[in-house]
Amino acid sequence: MSSSQPRRAAVLGGNRIPFARSNSAYAQASNQDMLTATLDGLVARFGLQGERVGEVVAGAVLKHSRDFNLTRESVLGSRLSAATPAYDVQQACGTGLEAAVLVANKIALGQIESGIAGGVDTTSDAPLAVGDDLRRALLELAGARSVGARLRAIARIRPGSLVPEAPRNAEPRTGLAMGEHQAITTREWGISREDQDELAVRSHRNLAAAYDRGFLDDLVTPYLGLTRDQNLRPDTTVEKLATLEPVFGTDDPAATMTAGNSTPLTDGASAVLLSSDEWAAEHGLPVLAHLVDAQTAAVDHVHGGEGLLMAPAYAVPVLLARNGLTLQDLDFYEIHEAFAATVLATLKAWESPAFCEEKLGLDAPLGAIDRDRLNVNGSSLAAGHPFAATGGRIVASLAKQLHEAGPGTRGLVSICAAGGQGVVALLES
Amino acid sequence: MSDWYTTFANSGVGSTLVTQLGLPRPAVLRRYEPGQPLLPGPAVLGTAGEGRLRDTVDAVLRDAGVTVLTADADERPAAVVLDATGVTGPAQLAAAHDLLAPAVKRLRPTGRVVVLGDPPAEAGTPAQAAARQALEGLVRSLAKELRGGSTANLLLVPEGAEASVAGPLRFFLSGRSAYVDGQVLPVSPADVPAGADDERPLAGRVAVVTGAARGIGAAIARVLSRDGAHVVAVDVPAAGEALAEVANEVGGTALQLDITAPDAPRRLVGHLRERHGGVDVVVHNAGITRDKLLVNMDAARWNAVMAVNLQAQLDLTRALLDADGVLRPGARVVSVSSQSGIAGNRGQTNYAASKAGVIGMVRAWAPEFAARGATVNAVAPGFIVTEMTARMPLSTREVGARLNSLQQGGLPVDVAEAIAWLAQPGAAGVNGQVLRVCGQSLLGA
Numbered sequence: 001m002s003s004s005q006p007r008r009a010a011v012l013g014g015n016r017i018p019f020a021r022s023n024s025a026y027a028q029a030s031n032q033d034m035l036t037a038t039l040d041g042l043v044a045r046f047g048l049q050g051e052r053v054g055e056v057v058a059g060a061v062l063k064h065s066r067d068f069n070l071t072r073e074s075v076l077g078s079r080l081s082a083a084t085p086a087y088d089v090q091q092a093c094g095t096g097l098e099a100a101v102l103v104a105n106k107i108a109l110g111q112i113e114s115g116i117a118g119g120v121d122t123t124s125d126a127p128l129a130v131g132d133d134l135r136r137a138l139l140e141l142a143g144a145r146s147v148g149a150r151l152r153a154i155a156r157i158r159p160g161s162l163v164p165e166a167p168r169n170a171e172p173r174t175g176l177a178m179g180e181h182q183a184i185t186t187r188e189w190g191i192s193r194e195d196q197d198e199l200a201v202r203s204h205r206n207l208a209a210a211y212d213r214g215f216l217d218d219l220v221t222p223y224l225g226l227t228r229d230q231n232l233r234p235d236t237t238v239e240k241l242a243t244l245e246p247v248f249g250t251d252d253p254a255a256t257m258t259a260g261n262s263t264p265l266t267d268g269a270s271a272v273l274l275s276s277d278e279w280a281a282e283h284g285l286p287v288l289a290h291l292v293d294a295q296t297a298a299v300d301h302v303h304g305g306e307g308l309l310m311a312p313a314y315a316v317p318v319l320l321a322r323n324g325l326t327l328q329d330l331d332f333y334e335i336h337e338a339f340a341a342t343v344l345a346t347l348k349a350w351e352s353p354a355f356c357e358e359k360l361g362l363d364a365p366l367g368a369i370d371r372d373r374l375n376v377n378g379s380s381l382a383a384g385h386p387f388a389a390t391g392g393r394i395v396a397s398l399a400k401q402l403h404e405a406g407p408g409t410r411g412l413v414s415i416c417a418a419g420g421q422g423v424v425a426l427l428e429s
Numbered sequence: 430m431s432d433w434y435t436t437f438a439n440s441g442v443g444s445t446l447v448t449q450l451g452l453p454r455p456a457v458l459r460r461y462e463p464g465q466p467l468l469p470g471p472a473v474l475g476t477a478g479e480g481r482l483r484d485t486v487d488a489v490l491r492d493a494g495v496t497v498l499t500a501d502a503d504e505r506p507a508a509v510v511l512d513a514t515g516v517t518g519p520a521q522l523a524a525a526h527d528l529l530a531p532a533v534k535r536l537r538p539t540g541r542v543v544v545l546g547d548p549p550a551e552a553g554t555p556a557q558a559a560a561r562q563a564l565e566g567l568v569r570s571l572a573k574e575l576r577g578g579s580t581a582n583l584l585l586v587p588e589g590a591e592a593s594v595a596g597p598l599r600f601f602l603s604g605r606s607a608y609v610d611g612q613v614l615p616v617s618p619a620d621v622p623a624g625a626d627d628e629r630p631l632a633g634r635v636a637v638v639t640g641a642a643r644g645i646g647a648a649i650a651r652v653l654s655r656d657g658a659h660v661v662a663v664d665v666p667a668a669g670e671a672l673a674e675v676a677n678e679v680g681g682t683a684l685q686l687d688i689t690a691p692d693a694p695r696r697l698v699g700h701l702r703e704r705h706g707g708v709d710v711v712v713h714n715a716g717i718t719r720d721k722l723l724v725n726m727d728a729a730r731w732n733a734v735m736a737v738n739l740q741a742q743l744d745l746t747r748a749l750l751d752a753d754g755v756l757r758p759g760a761r762v763v764s765v766s767s768q769s770g771i772a773g774n775r776g777q778t779n780y781a782a783s784k785a786g787v788i789g790m791v792r793a794w795a796p797e798f799a800a801r802g803a804t805v806n807a808v809a810p811g812f813i814v815t816e817m818t819a820r821m822p823l824s825t826r827e828v829g830a831r832l833n834s835l836q837q838g839g840l841p842v843d844v845a846e847a848i849a850w851l852a853q854p855g856a857a858g859v860n861g862q863v864l865r866v867c868g869q870s871l872l873g874a
């Protein structure tokens with residue numbers, strides 16, 4: 001390459017297993033089981049048996065200690081060549097998208113020709129940790145050299161120490177659940193219950209329609225008897241959702257966030273195949289889109305007064321400016337529905353002159369988007385959200401959507417993550 | 430999935446028991462494995478009538494390293510080939526009897542009898558037509574008399590189709606035709622490429638198999654891949670997990686597609702063009718049953734069976750023919766029909782109609798395919814031991830499995846071998862035909 005402009009990584013397609021509700025279809029499946037099956041489905045779709053892919057990058061948000069080297073172990077259990085290197089990443093709910101960005105960057109730099117980005121999570125087979133008391137006692141016991149010392153260590157174990165610590169979906173620095181954080185933002189931005197429910201219904205309808213027209217035929221491979229996302233309710237309505245009780249921010253009598261407009265805990269995995277254009281051509285695989293650029297951002301949700309899930313609102317304008325684009329130059333928007341209110345608050349922030357000037361330092365607001373171009377094939381409210389698997393789900397389906405729409409079509413991926421972070425990316429067919 | 434009764438009847442205890450009870454003891458068939466010689470022993474070659482194919486047959490045998498015996502040799506033959514081309518009247522058939530009787534008596538187990546004759550329809554005189562047609566009665570009856578997993582089949586070779594003989598002859602002699610018995614297969618003149626590679630005859634070819642997630646379709650995918658083809662395995666999205674396993678096992682690719690979807694032809698054609706630049710072999714195997722007596726059958730059952738078993742085959746094939754350059758020169762289309770489509774079956778008016786329709790379809794399309802140097806044929810399986818038949822009640826299943834000359838059900842691989850053979854370059858002279866893989870079933874014979 002002679003030009004200073006690095007080449008762009010091509011997105012060739014993806015695979016995921018249907019997402020299951022927690023403690024249901026995949027209750028007995030481990031992270032490694034699901035990621036391996038997902039890789040094998042990708043191998044079957046693209047004929048990659050025995051192929052030495054440049055690198056496989058994936059991760060999980062909830063990990064057992066046995067998930068050591070999770071991605072490499074999954075590769076070894078898959079039909080890919082055992083000589084395929086792999087590593088784990090973790091950036092909370094941004095894991096899957098960040099993995100795709102990492103693979104794309106190495107491809108752009110010419111360090112690899114092909115790569116697979118993925119993610120997996122299980123909330124059914126989540127690791128249970130022992131409490132600190134028990135852990136210390138067990139460590140002492142293991143180190144004890146005499147019978148007396150052993151007995152003393154055992155004597156320290158009290159019934160109370162035997163209660164395991166389940167992982168909490170709470171921010172370590174605030175102790176608040178993610179939904180509670182979002183409830184604060186929801187109230188601040190005045191997001192109505194009706195708007196949230198309507199967005200949720202749209203998500204279900206769009207995903208159901210995508211299944212019905214066969215859009216997911218080459219994006220999903222059934223697993224353990226599940227053929228569609230278990231959370232999908234094609235016939236849900238605003239009226240039905242209106243009957244649900246709020247579950248977050250309930251100290252406020254006007255609380256709006258319910259189980260219907262928040263994503264449920266889910267199990268699943270996804271993977272995306274990326275490569276250079278040359279590698280794609282050599283393998284007879286059509287390019288769906290290119291991953292053009294990406295940006296991360298973080299906000300101070302602890303002391304800075306910003307909402308936990310608002311970081312993408314900051315990342316997107318940086319990405320757009322660098323690529324000389326306005327928000328309206330995009331043809332499709334994929335904004336991860338952690339909660340319906342997350343999407344709505346983000347859109348409202350971009351429309352707000354005050355936010356755009358004060359927080360983003362812009363002269364004018366980014367403005368409104370055409371809602372008919374938002375999450376057109378459904379998103380996490382309908383599909384579910386196995387944390388690290390969401391990025392791969394979105395990248396593969398957006399790339400396919402852009403390919404169907406024709407060359408030169410642009411799409412945005414925006415994913416919020418725990419810890420006040422956001423990962424966003426720009427794709428173009 | 431194996432035929433447990435055949436395995437049992439040939440085991441130590443089973444064999445004794447079966448003999449004492451006077452039960453049939455089905456033979457273990459000679460099935461093809463890569464590297465296997467064409468025949469496990471020498472062959473007897475003789476003629477009745479003019480025998481214009483004698484040299485062709487002799488060359489096929491010698492090229493395959495088979496020792497050719499005269500009719501009176503002592504050694505037990507593994508095959509008997511009778512060239513009866515040019516018989517002019519019934520009197521000449523005596524020669525057929527004279528050759529076959531002693532040779533067949535000494536035929537080894539899993540032996541093969543292949544008779545070559547002229548098509549009766551093209552005979553010049555009634556006597557000639559009678560003699561030609563008589564061969565059919567001879568072969569079909571002999572097939573019923575043979576034991577030990579031996580088979581007898583008849584090839585009809587018109588004048589000018591000499592080059593088409595080698596492929597079908599090798600097929601009938603080899604283990605690939607283990608469950609093909611008592612059949613009459615007409616060949617036609619064709620450009621048959623010389624020097625066929627018997628180990629990997631489909632090397633470099635792209636083959637689509639519908640309904641490949643399980644059963645006969647999965648077996649077809651395995652055999653085509655063994656023979657060198659890259660297999661595009663197609664099945665409904667809901668069967669995707671098993672489909673991916675099959676694709677990975679055979680080093681092919683999985684395409685989740687409901688072949689009855691309105692855009693299925695467009696998607697299949699697009700996929701083949703984009704990913705493979707075209708296709709060489711198309712196997713229409715996907716099929717369903719929705720059995721009910723006609724008077725109790727609702728429209729849904731009728732329509733579903735027609736849509737999958739017949740209409741989708743028509744639509745996909747039409748789209749492939751129409752898509753410029755996608756169906757490569759020398760392409761092969763093989764449709765899976767069924768014995769029910771030939772003999773009919775109580776409770777299967779819809780299924781049998783669809784499977785008979787398939788036969789009409791391949792016959793009608795044969796000229797258009799021939800014009801492209803391509804072929805289109807149907808394979809009609811008889812009773813095949815699959816997960817589907819394994820769920821039948823034991824007695825029904827065991828009776829069904831034994832209503833044929835080989836006294837056993839066929840295996841999915843038997844159907845797959847016939848299909849993979851029709852896809853070979855050497856089968857260029859077989860077009861518009863229906864090849865039954867039924868062990869000479871009593872039904873519709």
Ligand SMILES: NC(=O)c1ccc[n+]([C@@H]2O[C@H](COP(=O)([O-])OP(=O)(O)OC[C@H]3O[C@@H](n4cnc5c(N)ncnc54)[C@H](O)[C@@H]3O)[C@@H](O)[C@H]2O)c1
Pocket residue numbers: 639640641642643644645646663664665668686687688689714715716717737765766767768809810811812813814815816817818
């Ligand atoms: N098993 C027998 O004894 C027997 C006998 C005669 C003929 N056949 C024929 O052989 C073929 C295979 O039979 P089998 O016993 O393996 O059956 P099977 O039911 O085990 O397999 C059929 C496959 O076709 C697939 N299929 C069904 N509808 C489809 C659609 N709309 N699109 C794509 N795929 C679809 C199914 O998912 C399944 O994987 C069928 O055409 C059947 O009619 C079978």
